[in-house]
Amino acid sequence: MSTFSIFIALILIVCFLLILVVMVQNPKGGGLSSSFGGGGQQLGGVQNTTDFLDRSTWILATLLLALILLSNFGLDTGRSASTSESKLIEAGQEQSIPEALPEEIPEIPVETTPEEQN
Numbered sequence: 388m389s390t391f392s393i394f395i396a397l398i399l400i401v402c403f404l405l406i407l408v409v410m411v412q413n414p415k416g417g418g419l420s421s422s423f424g425g426g427g428q429q430l431g432g433v434q435n436t437t438d439f440l441d442r443s444t445w446i447l448a449t450l451l452l453a454l455i456l457l458s459n460f461g462l463d464t465g466r467s468a469s470t471s472e473s474k475l476i477e478a479g480q481e482q483s484i485p486e487a488l489p490e491e492i493p494e495i496p497v498e499t500t501p502e503e504q505n
Contacts (some may be wrong), residue, residue: 391461398454405447407451 389461389463391458391463392431394454394458395463398451398458401447402452405444405451408440408443408447412444
C-alpha cells in the first residue's frame, strides 16, 4: 500500500467525521445543545456540547486541509516520470518539419449547379 493510498484513506475518514459533526449542529445556533434542556438552562454541561462541536469542526477542517497538502508528498514522482517525459520530448524533436511550402497549390474543382450554368 503506497503512501498516497494511506493519505487518501485518512482524508476520506476525516471527511466522513466532518460531515457527521456538521450535520449534528443546528444552523441557527441551537444544535445538539438545545435538544438537551432548552436554550436558557445550562445543566449538565450543555454549553460544553456546543463548544465541543464548534471546536471539533475547526480541528477536522484544519486536519483535512493539512492532509490534502501533505498528500502531495505521497505521489510517485520519481525518476521514472522524468525519463518518460524526456523520451517524449526527444520523440517530438525527431519528427521532420517541411522547410518550405509547396510552390504550386493545386486547384480544387468547384461543382456548379444547373442554375448557375445558365
